[in-house]
Amino acid sequence: MAAASGDLTRSGDLRITELTPGDWPLFERLLGPGGLQGGCWCAWYRMTSRQYRETGPEERKAHVRDEVRAGKPLGLLGILDGEPVAWVAVSPRLDNPRLAASRVAALPDDDPTDVWSVTCFYVHRRARGRGIAAAMVRAATRHAFDRGARVVEGYPVDARKKRPAGELYHGTIEMFSAAGFDLTARRDTVRALMRISAR
Template sequence: MAAASAEITRSGDLRVVELTAGTWPLFERLLGPTGLQGGCWCAFFRMPGRQFRAAGAADRKAHVHDAVRAGKPLGLLGILDDEPVAWVAVSPRLDNPRLATSRVAASSDGDAAGVWAVTCFYVHRRARGRGLASRMLAAATRQAFARGARVVEGYPVEAKEKRAAGELYHGTVDMFAAAGFDLVARRDTRRALMRIPAP
């Protein structure tokens, strides 16, 4: 299934496209009928906590789909051999109200204007072990800066010990560091706030 959108970048055999109304079918295909993680549909950060908890999977999917149809940036899809295999959520921090109430994601300077957030990664099991998350992070950072971000930040997990794939959807500290992000603060023994300024 080819993506109905202009390619953003290519990294070796990985083609990266933005999630748009035209590529929405690829997003549905990648996340599958359940929308991952109990029907999240990558709405967790985009909806206030109470609203997210009250919504079912169908409402969360509709919320995200409405944002896509409105032209809001939500993230990027990674395509291999015309099949969607990877996702990274990257969008303005202000479009993610859950971040405003998160202890881990508390802003380091109090000014969210111009800050973009990388909140979630997903790589399909058939494509894991190929470094796709790192390539998606690089593409997300470039895309955010191209859209005018002054800073891109993430909230990765410390992965010195082996963790299940389901625990790594924030990305890892080492992965963000390798992409040029600076460690701003450790928020507990497992999570960190990391940032990279616009070049």
């Protein structure tokens, strides 16, 4: 099925599009009034630890909304039958200051230039079990390369080790591997650094 104007891709009936100011209401609808994960609003990686700790849900929401309005890339929305059902955060690594202090995400080299990061996923419960998260990571990878990324990386969990559902927002090693990512480093027993380079 051909992509509609402004869309990045279609996967079956799923339409995947970049989050823009015009799509902000869909993002709000998907994350709900609480903004998921204790009012994160997908600001966790886009703030330093101190900034995040000193702000509440409404301030985090405003921070993310201001970045969208400024034209910064934040991620992609998955839309099914006109309703938002999925989100993947993908943006330049340097736009995610918390990654600089992350042991799991520590760079294997010293140059973060042109590295993009896939930091989190969310699929609404009504759309789970359809392979939507896998479609989102593939779309995120293509999107990053189209925007000039040299490398795309993710920080998934090992799904073979039973984890609470709330920790799966990083994605799984199996999902990233199926999308062509290579295992770069295992710095603990649960999380991994995975990367794919532009061809």
